[in-house]
């Protein structure tokens with residue numbers, strides 16, 4: 001029955017040929033008549049519009065209407081490519097500048113094959129026989145359209161689903177790497193990017209904007225676009241481009257500010273991975289600004305103590321009620337700079353003054369003022385102790401024990417910087433007092449040593465004076481005796 005249908009179709013298609021021109025693609029003609037999927041899809045294929053025929057990929061003789069002849073091995077027919085031969089079919093053209101430029105006058109890059117081979121997806125698949133992905137995994141096989149066409153599987157709005165075919169398939173992914181999460185799409189859909197993308201916005205970030213397309217690498221690979229030191233620039237390709245971001249109601253200064261911050265300088269200039277990149281504060285796939293009440297948790301992943309102290313301070317409730325972004329209100333977000341004691345107190349430039357400056361009688365004002373005074377006293381006592389130590393050292397006094405002890409005062413000074421976040425007088429004072437105890441012991445030790453030194457110098461002076469006097473009197477006495485002896489002779 002099937003054979004009969006085919007034969008009828010064949011004779012039908014042959015009769016059409018009689019009326020058509022010489023350059024007819026016989027492969028397409030006959031397959032269209034069969035009405036199979038490849039030929040149906042191929043009608044909208046970008047390759048079809050460039051004059052490419054079925055035989056450019058499958059081989060064979062596209063001028064012959066004879067099925068046997070058209071699809072014979074002798075005319076180069078390769079049948080249905082399998083495994084890595086699929087990609088090879090594509091790279092025969094796409095990795096060949098000669099063909100792409102000379103024959104098709106194309107301005108497209110011709111590096112997709114090389115990039116893919118070096119990418120994480122170019123590794124051998126579990127079967128051990130072929131790479132993890134083929135060109136057709138992302139672009140389809142027949143019915144390939146321009147990457148800018150909204151029906152393309154890699155068009156920004158469709159891409160997340162294309163990647164998630166594998167990456168959200170827990171069973172499949174487990175066979176490769178059980179440690180790899182499979183929640184990227186779910187998380188992405190909770191982000192501002194993912195929400196707008198689902199509504200058809202093709203400009204927000206999707207998987208390929210952050211990871212690349214053919215060149216995707218493991219997040220741990222230094223060449224990956226999402227590797228910590230590369231990531232801020234990946235985000236900034238959009239976020240620092242005012243033209244691109246026009247129409248959205250957010251600034252485009254995040255990267256500029258970030259690269260001037262303590263965090264940005266550490267990461268980008270010193271390659272110190274302890275500092276946060278954009279994703280450490282915004283999440284990888286759930287890139288959303290942290291809500292005002294959760295900022296301290298974000299900062300707290302690294303500044304744990306500051307965050308804990310803040311959470312149990314009077315500011316936690318006060319800030320949340322007024323919808324003041326937690327740490328950000330005092331430190332900023334992207335432009336965070338070194339926090340010095342200038343921020344503390346009620347003088348001009350101090351952050352406490354912003355909110356408490358106009359109520360000198362309030363507990364908050366008094367606390368701010370008190371903290372600053374305590375801090376200043378520790379700083380100056382520390383300086384005094386150091387001066388005494390220096391004086392002692394210049395006199396050649398061995399004082400390394402006291403010098404070593406003074407490090408505890410520095411430590412207390414350091415702790416007090418963090419303890420500010422308790423916004424609590426007595427907790428703060430406790431730390432400062434610890435420091436003051438050290439400075440006073442060290443100062444005392446150093447003063448004693450110096451006194452000792454003077455005492456000993458004085459003692460030495462007196463004894464040498466006595467010795468000199470005795471020596472001189474002895475001398476004079478001897479001379480006297482000598483003279484007496486001479487006169488008696």
Ligand code: HEC
Nearest residue numbers: 026027030054055058059060061062065066067070079080
């Ligand atoms: C006169 C009709 C006709 C012409 C011309 C023709 N084909 Fe076919 N082709 C068929 C039929 C019918 C089948 C299905 C045969 C089968 O199922 O065994 C087929 C099967 C195929 C297959 C699948 C083979 C497989 O192993 O599953 C490919 C690929 C193919 N054709 C490509 C081509 C190409 C490329 C050309 C031109 C060079 C071409 N065909 C020309 C009728 C034709």
Ligand code: HEC
Nearest residue numbers: 027028031038039042047053054057080081086089136141
């Ligand atoms: C751009 C290259 C390319 C062109 C052009 C192309 N094919 Fe294919 N075709 C492939 C590849 C690659 C496969 C292997 C399927 C896969 O793994 O994705 C395939 C598979 C097939 C298959 C078997 C599997 C299936 O999908 O049914 C048939 C039949 C087929 N092609 C027919 C055709 C016909 C007919 C034409 C022209 C109308 C054509 N192809 C044009 C690349 C091409």
Ligand code: HEC
Nearest residue numbers: 087090094108109112113116133134135138147154208213
């Ligand atoms: C993991 C998915 C994926 C695979 C696999 C893939 N591509 Fe792409 N390709 C894309 C995306 C996404 C784009 C969109 C432009 C971009 O971001 O580079 C693209 C763009 C293209 C373009 C347009 C020009 C360009 O480079 O931007 C061509 C041509 C292309 N791919 C060919 C190929 C070929 C050939 C292969 C196989 C060697 C392949 N692709 C494999 C995802 C993929």
Ligand code: HEC
Nearest residue numbers: 050056089090093104106107108135136139145146147148
């Ligand atoms: C015979 C050569 C040839 C083969 C084989 C071939 N292509 Fe192409 N491809 C082209 C040409 C030519 C263009 C159009 C280039 C242009 O518009 O500048 C193109 C365009 C594309 C585009 C659209 C790029 C854009 O402009 O957005 C994609 C995607 C693509 N090819 C993927 C593939 C895939 C996947 C395969 C293998 C299944 C393949 N090609 C096989 C020659 C080929």
Ligand code: HEC
Nearest residue numbers: 120132133162163166176177207208211216217218219220
């Ligand atoms: C055919 C299934 C498949 C598709 C489609 C696919 N991937 Fe993958 N991808 C994998 C597998 C499998 C691995 C794991 C490789 C390994 O760890 O050895 C992987 C690894 C990755 C990694 C590296 C993870 C890491 O840090 O180790 C990233 C990033 C990635 N894919 C992103 C994407 C993106 C973006 C897309 C869509 C453009 C995509 N993938 C499409 C199968 C796929």
Ligand code: HEC
Nearest residue numbers: 160163167181184185188205206207210219226279284287
């Ligand atoms: C806004 C940028 C961005 C977007 C959009 C994005 N990713 Fe990621 N992706 C990242 C970052 C950053 C990492 C983690 C890097 C690290 O671990 O340091 C990551 C990690 C990954 C990993 C490694 C495993 C993991 O989850 O840590 C995979 C796989 C992955 N992404 C796939 C995807 C897929 C699939 C999509 C689309 C649904 C996507 N990504 C969208 C930025 C992005």
Ligand code: HEC
Nearest residue numbers: 192203204205209234235238248249278279282287288289
């Ligand atoms: C392809 C361009 C592009 C890339 C790459 C990109 N974004 Fe976006 N992002 C956008 C657009 C467009 C918006 C939508 C602006 C809006 O919310 O109206 C957006 C929104 C955001 C928002 C929400 C802003 C708000 O308040 O509404 C955050 C946070 C964000 N991006 C962070 C990131 C981070 C972090 C990265 C890098 C890991 C990144 N983006 C990469 C284009 C991009």
Ligand code: HEC
Nearest residue numbers: 232235239250254255258276277278281289290292325333
């Ligand atoms: C130290 C943490 C941190 C780092 C690092 C960080 N951000 Fe932010 N970002 C924030 C906070 C906090 C907000 C504001 C949230 C709020 O007030 O609701 C924010 C807001 C945003 C917004 C919303 C619009 C705006 O400017 O207010 C975007 C977009 C954004 N960040 C992108 C980025 C990009 C891109 C990077 C990397 C260059 C980055 N962020 C690095 C913490 C950070």
Ligand code: HEC
Nearest residue numbers: 296299303306307310327330339340341343344417418420
């Ligand atoms: C009410 C204002 C205010 C808020 C809110 C605030 N800080 Fe501070 N922060 C300061 C002041 C003032 C200093 C400087 C202390 C000093 O040097 O005396 C400081 C110093 C710091 C330092 C440097 C000292 C150290 O501990 O290493 C870090 C880090 C810091 N803050 C992080 C945070 C984090 C994280 C949050 C949110 C949990 C936060 N801050 C909330 C005012 C604030």
Ligand code: HEC
Nearest residue numbers: 262274275276280298299301302327328331336337338339
């Ligand atoms: C990924 C870890 C990480 C995250 C998240 C992070 N930081 Fe930092 N931060 C650091 C490192 C590392 C330093 C530099 C070392 C230091 O001085 O403590 C630093 C330095 C600082 C300083 C300057 C400290 C000083 O000595 O003057 C302040 C203030 C600060 N961060 C505030 C914040 C705030 C506010 C947030 C949240 C919006 C935040 N950080 C998020 C790691 C982080």
Ligand code: HEC
Nearest residue numbers: 314315318324329344351352354355363364367368423424
């Ligand atoms: C953004 C505004 C803001 C800044 C900046 C700020 N505070 Fe406050 N603070 C408040 C609010 C609001 C409250 C609760 C209501 C009140 O007592 O005024 C509060 C309460 C307090 C309290 C508790 C007062 C009580 O009656 O129990 C103390 C102590 C305090 N702040 C100290 C400080 C110190 C020290 C600084 C500087 C490091 C500072 N605050 C910076 C807004 C701020």
